[in-house]
Amino acid sequence: MTVSARPTTQPAGPSQRRTPQQASSGHRRITRSSILFLGLTIALFVSSLAAAGSGQLPIPFAEVVGSFFHHFGLDIGPMPTHPRGDATLWSVRFPRVAMAIVVGAALAVAGALMQGIFGNPLAEPSVVGVSAGAAVAAACAIVFSLTFAGDWTTAVCAFVGGLVTTLAVYLLSRADGRTEVVTLVLTGIAVNAVASALLALLMFLGDTQAREQIVFWQLGSLNGSRWQYVAVVAPMAAVGIFVACLSARSLDLLALGERSARHLGVNVERLRILLIVVVALLTAAAVSFCGIVAFVGLVIPHLIRMVTGPGHRILIPASALAGALALVIADTAARTLVAYADLPLGLLTSLVGGPFFFWLLRRTRRTAGGWA
Secondary structure: OOOOOOOOOOOOOOOOOOOHHHHHHHHHHHHHHHHHHHHHHHHHHHHHHHHHOOOOOOOOHHHHHHHHHHHOOOOOOOOOOOOOHHHHHHHHHHHHHHHHHHHHHHHHHHHHHHHHHHOOOOOOHHHHOHHHHHHHHHHHHHHOOOOOOHHHHHHHHHHHHHHHHHHHHHHHHEEOOEEOHHHHHHHHHHHHHHHHHHHHHHHHHOOHHHHHHHHHHHHOOOOOOOHHHHHHHHHHHHHHHHHHHHOHHHHHHHOOOHHHHHHOOOOHHHHHHHHHHHHHHHHHHHHHHHOOOOOHHHHHHHHHHHHHOOOHHHHHHHHHHHHHHHHHHHHHHHHHOOOOOOOOHHHHHHHHHHHHHHHHHHHHHHOOOOOO
16 A cells, blocks of 8 residues: 655645735836836936026026036037026026925925824924924024024024924923824924914014015025035935935834834834934925925825835835925926016925815825825
8 A cells, every 4th residue: 555655845825925916016016116216317307407497598408418517527418608508507507406406305205204203194394393493493583683694594593493393392292201193293283383473473573574584485485595505405414314214114114003113123212203303304404595395295205105105115215306306396487487586486385285285185084094
């Protein structure tokens, strides 16, 4: 009688095998992400050069390309034919485009972090009072004619005000050595309300010129951007984005729930403190020179999440590229929609972001508050 040999290994169960469909799905996600990054990078580069050539002194795209590459020692394309073309590009246009890239990337990454911290796609940097505190501090500098830092006084005050307000919100929301998300949100709402009242008081105390400056600053604008301003904002934005990318895995674990994240080795309290500081740094750096630019931190991360999914390793860098692209396009529209006028940048972002926010509220309500 022959006894058939028993197999030494059990066949893999459904949960142990990687089906062809799963492998194909993973490959499609990788391909889609690669296409997204490549598309965003190309679109950002092209739109930046096109934006530099737009304005009261139009410069053909080929000449903008030539000026750009000639600056780096590459003989590609023709130089601007207008006598002031090259000087206009490098003293006015390119600094403004560079500031749009930095500010857009900073605000979008700050929004992605806030949504990851709170586990809610409706969160944005203003929740922790950064923008409100920066507005009050900038208004103080304008109304009381502070000049301790020269032309940089308003920007310095706005930056410090944003950081101080964020620290105050965090300290006020702590109880028994812990910071609850709900308490933090409610504290941020209260601080924002107080900041709005102080801002109204400062506008009442100021003269007509001060009121106009405060209103213009609140609406946001990249007008007057210079390379020295970019040199201040860019390093802070780079540090914040770098730390955000390093925290991507911890944010993915936090999305599983606080208890699960703790079991997997994440110090939830320390992670939240770190990321709130990073959000404050990114937002305060962005608004200090440009004023308040609304809805970028809310809209951009959510749109990217709809394409790439909730994974922060892709979401954060993709949000940075998309935020930069969105603000370059918005600033170009602000400079060119009305002849010989510079529309407030925050006005355009609010006109687009407001309707999207209403749509997002309805969509979130239909899905019972779930993620896209």
